[in-house]
Amino acid sequence: MLDAVLWIFQNIGMAFYNLAYAISHPASWLDWSDKEAIMRVVYYGGSVEFFFVAFTVFLVITAVGMWKNAFLWGCVRGLEGMANTVGRFAAWAGLIMVIQQILIVFIQRIFARPDMVFGIGIPLQLDISWYSEELKLYNALIVTLCATYTFVQGGHVRVDLIYAPVSHTTKKIIDMVGSLIFMMPMAVLTWMYGWFFMWRHLIVPNPSASETLDRLLMKSRALRWNVETIGFSPNGFNGYFLFKVLLVLFAGMVFLHAMAFFWRSYLEFKEGPDSLGKYLDRDTLGQGEEAFEGTH
Template sequence: MLDALIWVFRNIAMAFYNLGYAITHPQSWLDWSDSESLIRFIYYGASVELLFVVMTAFLLLTIVGMWRNSIMWGTVRVLEGFANAVGRVAAWAGLIMVLQQIIIIFLQRIFRVSEISVGPFGVIFTKDLSWFSEELKLYNALVVTLCVSYTFVQRGHVRVDLVYSAVSFRARRVIDMFGALFFMIPATVLIWLYSWFFMWRHLVTPKVSASDKIELLLRKARILKWNVETIGFSPNGFNGYFLFKILLVAFTALVFLQAIAFFFRSYLEWKEGPESDGKYLDVDPLDDAEVPMTAEERPAN
């Protein structure tokens, strides 16, 4: 037990050095023309060092935010604003998906076209109709992965309510804090550890693994090269499935940031009381006459 505590505190102390070194030596991990720099980026992107840098930053921000609530509210507004901005842009993929599906049906069923050529700036992009049909999955993935935190901010997720509606306002905020801290954050960390290397295994060769040590990866760097996955499920089908792996990583990062924002908001609303419910919350009403409901006004599910 003592060894574990020493290990934790040592890594927290080293987090300041690791962050400072990464900031002052960006060429050691951002110069992707150098294979060793790329391999460091891959390794440290899901490493213990990064975990403790993020955890230490979260702890410091929490402590400072408890002292100065305005700083914590500012963090909430920035993180929720970022989630809203990404979600509002990505939501347009749903419209594009519907329009493209309509075009495919017309071209295939009425005009009997076998391929589509697109060339907005003189560069002709020609693919089989089945390629564009399978590409619709990408638009769906964009909506699911990039709009998840936006939907959370908009209070659009379904809550399976067993005790939530029956307890007091501050008890609800304690439940929210517990859920963010012990469910959302650990789940996103676990998904990140798997999805990060899962993504890179489809972008570079030789394949990298979470169990590889930095010394082994640096030896692999001698023969490292880009090998982006371009294999489709059918001969003429969509072949950009590596984009789904990238979206999985983006999804995890967005949910992690929203978990932090939700924890901070829940703490601040717990501290300030019911009058702070929905404070600074940027919710999109469906029409001009609609007023978003607070947690107390929404019916229990």
């Protein structure tokens, strides 16, 4: 037990050095003309070192925010604003998905065409099956990029058998504990799986989560880009690597919002019931639609 505690504190201490080194040596991981730099990104993106850098930043911001609540409210507003902005933009994928499905039906069933052509001069001509399979991407955009937006808007379904009848103070404690033991670990596990899953469909030789940095740097000598472009059908959608990228973005956004949710819960716990919903930017259908909005 003591060894585990020492290990945690050692990694938290090293996080300051690791962050400072990464900032002061950007070429070692941002210069992707160097194959070793790519492998460093692959390794450190799913490493213990990266986790403790993110966790230490969370601890430092939390400590400063407990001293300066206005600073912490600014962090909450910034992260919630990011979630709302990304979600509101990605939500348009739902409309595009519906319009594209209608076009597919018209082109395939009424005009009996096997493809769809767009453009002037050199048009974009792809098979109907490509557009049909591409609909999955729009659905993935909504699921992954709108998850934190929906959370900010209070749109996720929750079972309030215990939560609803308890006091404001107890609710905020439940929210803080939940963000730490459910949201953050889930986001970290998803990131760890999704990070290497993504890179295995972007480069060869395929990296593995169990490989050391030295091993990956050795493999970088044979590194080349090999972006996945194989569809489920011969003329089908061939951008399935985008799903792996979206999985990583989803995990990162959930982790960031877990921090924002913890900070909001702490501030509402400290400032009392009058601070509920403070600075919260929620969408509305307009005046007179309040009863409808409460039924979600």
